[in-house]
Amino acid sequence: MSTNLDEQLAFMHLALVEAEKCQASPTAFCVGCVLVLRWPDNGTPTVVSTGYSRELEGNTHAEANALTKLRSLTQDQLAHIFSASSVPFSLDIDEILARLDVYTTMEPCSIRTSGLAPCADALIAAKVKRCFIGVGEPADFVTCEGAQKLKDAGIEVVWVEGLEEESLRIARRGH
Numbered sequence: 021m022s023t024n025l026d027e028q029l030a031f032m033h034l035a036l037v038e039a040e041k042c043q044a045s046p047t048a049f050c051v052g053c054v055l056v057l058r059w060p061d062n063g064t065p066t067v068v069s070t071g072y073s074r075e076l077e078g079n080t081h082a083e084a085n086a087l088t089k090l091r092s093l094t095q096d097q098l099a100h101i102f103s104a105s106s107v108p109f110s111l112d113i114d115e116i117l118a119r120l121d122v123y124t125t126m127e128p129c130s131i132r133t134s135g136l137a138p139c140a141d142a143l144i145a146a147k148v149k150r151c152f153i154g155v156g157e158p159a160d161f162v163t164c165e166g167a168q169k170l171k172d173a174g175i176e177v178v179w180v181e182g183l184e185e186e187s188l189r190i191a192r193r194g195h
Contacts, residue, residue, distance in 0.1 A: 023121070023152075027065065028180050031056055031123040032154055036183070036190060038072040038082065039125045044194025048073060049157070051191060053082035054123040055090055057116055068101055068116065069093075083128050083139035087146055090116070117146040123180075125154040125187045128166040140166035143175065150176040154187035 031054050038052025055069040071085030080088075091113060093101075098111075122128075128139035128151065143151060156179075157164035167177045 023065075028123075028152055028178070029182070031065075031067075031121075032125070032152065032180050032183050034067065034070070035082075035123045035125045035154065036186060038070050039187075039190045041075070042072045042082075042190075042193075043074055045074070046194050048079075049126055049191040050193050051082040051124060051126045053086040053125070055086045056121040056123060057119055058121065059111075059119065065121070066102065068098075068120070079136065081129060081136075081139045083122060083124055084137070084142045086122075087117075087142055114147075117148060120146070120148040120150075122148050122151040124151065125183075126191050127153050127155070127157040127164055128170065129157065130164050130166040130169050138166065138169075140169040143170060144173040148175060150178060152178045152180050154180055155184040155191070158188070 035052040035054045038054065039050050040052070042050035042052070044050060051073045053071045054067055056065045057068045058065045069086045069090035071082045071089060073082050074080060075082075075085045076088060122143060128143055130138050130140045151170050153167060157166065170177050
């Protein structure tokens with residue numbers, strides 16, 4: 021599975037649009053996430069889910085929200101998403117998760133001050149393929165080791181260059 025820089029930037033811009041939807045908070049970052057499935061490995065990528073921080077109830081994070089929304093899709097909804105692509109909508113959720121590219125504006129968290137499960141752990145449990153990251157999590161609240169946790173679990177991590185400033189600007193809205 022390969023992606024080119026233009027494709028990476030296009031999906032990262034979609035993730036930034038998601039982050040902009042986030043309600044600003046002085047004690048949390050505004051993060052956006054886009055989940056992309058490529059079928060077959062050299063096929064056209066399809067956005068299968070999106071998410072942003074605090075989108076769902078319970079002090080939720082972008083990556084966890086995107087995964088939750090994907091897992092909640094019915095077979096009919098998946099068929100609709102895949103109708104314009106070459107993806108067979110008979111894929112089960114585990115097959116979809118294992119082929120996912122995750123585009124997130126900020127490094128997935130490795131620790132939560134709220135005590136909730138970290139997003140890096142959710143991505144590892146989902147067994148996603150790759151994670152494209154716009155910027156590392158600054159040490160405003162915790163020391164993050166999310167990218168390293170993903171690598172240690174065998175998930176490819178790609179740092180997308182050129183969007184660090186914009187990712188941080190959006191992330192820190194409300195600070």
